[in-house]
Amino acid sequence: MSQITLRQLGWSTPDGNSLFEDFDLSVSRERIGLVGRNGVGKSTLLKLISGELLPKTGGATVTGTLGVLQQKVQIEPEETLADLFDVRKAFEILRRAEAGQASIDELADADWTLEERMAAALDRVGLDVRPDTPLCKLSGGQWTRASIAVVFFQAPDFLLLDEPTNNLDRMGREAVFNLIANWKAGAIVASHDRELLEHMDAIVEITSLGATRYGGNWSHFRQQNQSSCKPRNTIWPTLKNTRPRSNEILK
Known part of the structure; x- marks a missing residue:
C-alpha cells in the first residue's frame, strides 16, 4: 500500500534555527491540507518528503510515486x-x-x-x-x-502541492479545485486558500510547538479549532525555536 511516513524528523535552517524536531506523520490514500503561518516550515516539509532536502535527524519513507504541478519557469523556444x-x-x-x-x-x-x-x-x-x-x-x-x-x-500515488493556486486566475484555480476534488490517491497540499482546503480529508496545522491533525476539511478544522477556545484569528502562532510537545506530535 502506498504511504508516506515521517519518523522523528528533524531539520534546521543553515543558521541553526530548528523548524522540526521528532516530527512524526503518516499519510496514505487521503488528501491532507498543511496550514500554518508563513515561515513555520510547510514548504520545507514538502521538500523533505520529496528528497529535495535531507533531514538532520530521523527520516522520510515514501512507498509509491510522487507527483507535482509543474510551475511555469523559463522556457526554451524549442520546448514542446x-x-x-x-x-x-x-x-x-x-x-x-x-x-x-x-x-x-x-x-x-x-x-x-x-x-x-x-x-x-x-x-x-x-x-x-x-x-x-x-x-x-x-x-x-x-x-x-x-x-x-x-x-x-503520470497517475502518481501522491501529489505534493505547495500553494498551487497562487497567482492563478479564476479558471486556473477552478482547474486545481477540480483536480483535488476528484483525486482518489494521496495528496499533501500546503495552502492558505480556504476554498481549496474545503476539498481536504484532513487538516494538519503546523505551529512552533509541533503539529496537530484535525479530521475533515477547512470548515471542520475551524469548528474544532474554535471549540478549543482559541481566539478566532490567532490560529497561526509566531514561529519560535521551541521543541515540539510530545502530545502534539502526529502519530
Missing part, C-alpha cells in the same frame, strides 16, 4: 508539450517508426498507446493541443491545465 509530459524521446521514436526509420530496438521500445493516453489526459482538462505544440504558445491558464493533465497522465 511533449517536453512538459517528459515524453519527447518516446514521441521521436514513434515519428521515426511512422516514417519507417526506426531501428529494431526502437520498435521494440515504442509506446504505441502514448498519443492516445496523452490525448485522454488533455481532454480531461479541456485542452485540444498537439504534443508538438510549443510551450511558449500556451497562456498561463493553458499551462496550468496542461500541468494538471501531466498529473493525470
Whole structure:
C-alpha cells in the first residue's frame, strides 16, 4: 500500500534555527491540507518528503510515486508539450517508426498507446493541443491545465502541492479545485486558500510547538479549532525555536 511516513524528523535552517524536531506523520490514500503561518516550515516539509532536502535527524519513507504541478519557469523556444509530459524521446521514436526509420530496438521500445493516453489526459482538462505544440504558445491558464493533465497522465500515488493556486486566475484555480476534488490517491497540499482546503480529508496545522491533525476539511478544522477556545484569528502562532510537545506530535 502506498504511504508516506515521517519518523522523528528533524531539520534546521543553515543558521541553526530548528523548524522540526521528532516530527512524526503518516499519510496514505487521503488528501491532507498543511496550514500554518508563513515561515513555520510547510514548504520545507514538502521538500523533505520529496528528497529535495535531507533531514538532520530521523527520516522520510515514501512507498509509491510522487507527483507535482509543474510551475511555469523559463522556457526554451524549442520546448514542446511533449517536453512538459517528459515524453519527447518516446514521441521521436514513434515519428521515426511512422516514417519507417526506426531501428529494431526502437520498435521494440515504442509506446504505441502514448498519443492516445496523452490525448485522454488533455481532454480531461479541456485542452485540444498537439504534443508538438510549443510551450511558449500556451497562456498561463493553458499551462496550468496542461500541468494538471501531466498529473493525470503520470497517475502518481501522491501529489505534493505547495500553494498551487497562487497567482492563478479564476479558471486556473477552478482547474486545481477540480483536480483535488476528484483525486482518489494521496495528496499533501500546503495552502492558505480556504476554498481549496474545503476539498481536504484532513487538516494538519503546523505551529512552533509541533503539529496537530484535525479530521475533515477547512470548515471542520475551524469548528474544532474554535471549540478549543482559541481566539478566532490567532490560529497561526509566531514561529519560535521551541521543541515540539510530545502530545502534539502526529502519530
